[in-house]
Amino acid sequence: MRILTFIIALVSLNVYAAEYERKEAxxxxxxxVGFDIVYYNCDSVESTVENILEEMGAKEIRVRCTGGLDRNGFIHLPARVSADFEAINAELDGKISVQVDEIQFRNHKNCHLYNNIVKAVQDKFEIAHIDMRRCHRIGGATRISMSVLKEAN
Structure with a gap:
């Protein structure tokens, strides 16, 4: 039913009603990469996660990151991220007008970071199409595009 509702919205490109639902990732x-392991600073991870979730249509976003690189670069731990937010659920018949929106993430760096975040949260959103280019190096360019169900303006 969920996919059918989403396909109907995509084909018709009309605005219809849905509702926000609390999600957690x-x-x-x-x-x-090769023989190297890359770690990220939690401050930059938190701000990047918030920006991506906001662009994908999430509301009331709370992100917490633990681990990662310390400010001096001495401690190297994986960045563990906990994100709590509200996202559109097409199955819920609500009062919010929604429509399919094309969004893109284009950046000259942080390809792996962006791809990891989008892969981790994409199942929490109503996405019809997603195109993520493979990263060839850590600081490579980010190229992600998708069709996602968002609140109508």
Missing amino acids: NFTIRDR
């Missing part, structure tokens, strides 16, 4: 970010 817990994931760990650490990249292995």
Whole structure:
């Protein structure tokens, strides 16, 4: 039923009603490239997660990161992320007008970070199409595009 409702909205591109639902995503970010392991600073991870969730249409976002790199770079731990937010649920018949929106993440760096975050949260959203380019190096360019159900403006 959920997929059918979403497909109807995508095909017709009309605005229809849905409702927000509280979602939670817990994931760990650490990249292995060749023989190297890449760790991230939790401050940058938290702000990147918030930006991505906001762009995907989430509301009331709370992100907490533990571990990661310390400020001096001496402690190297995977960044453990816990994100709590509200996202559109097409199965719930609500009062919020929603429509399919095309969004893109384009950045000249942090390809692995963006891809890890999007992969970790994509199942919490109503996404019809997603295209994530493979990262060839850690600091490579980010190229992600998707069709996601968001609140109508």
